[in-house]
Amino acid sequence: MADARLDAVIEQVKSLSTEQQREVRKLLDGLLYKQPASTPEDDLERQLLEAGLLCEIKLPITDLTSYRDRKPIAVKFKPLSEIIVEERR
Numbered sequence: 119m120a121d122a123r124l125d126a127v128i129e130q131v132k133s134l135s136t137e138q139q140r141e142v143r144k145l146l147d148g149l150l151y152k153q154p155a156s157t158p159e160d161d162l163e164r165q166l167l168e169a170g171l172l173c174e175i176k177l178p179i180t181d182l183t184s185y186r187d188r189k190p191i192a193v194k195f196k197p198l199s200e201i202i203v204e205e206r207r
Contacts, residue, residue: 140174147177 131142156164166172 144174 131139134142163172163175167175
């Protein structure tokens, strides 16, 4: 019974416009990832969103699986940070 209701909701969400789907996502994200208290950074992001300077507020990355197997690439030159420090001297 619950699967039929879920399928019906999914079909309804698919029929929504992109903007409406974003609103549904924001609602679901808010329900799933309730933050305890807002931080000054959260407040700033919310203000930037309300001012139209941000399109959305992304949730912090919680699944680090795709980052675990990353390997640094070898470069032939000095690191950029080292070049910047040398040029400041």
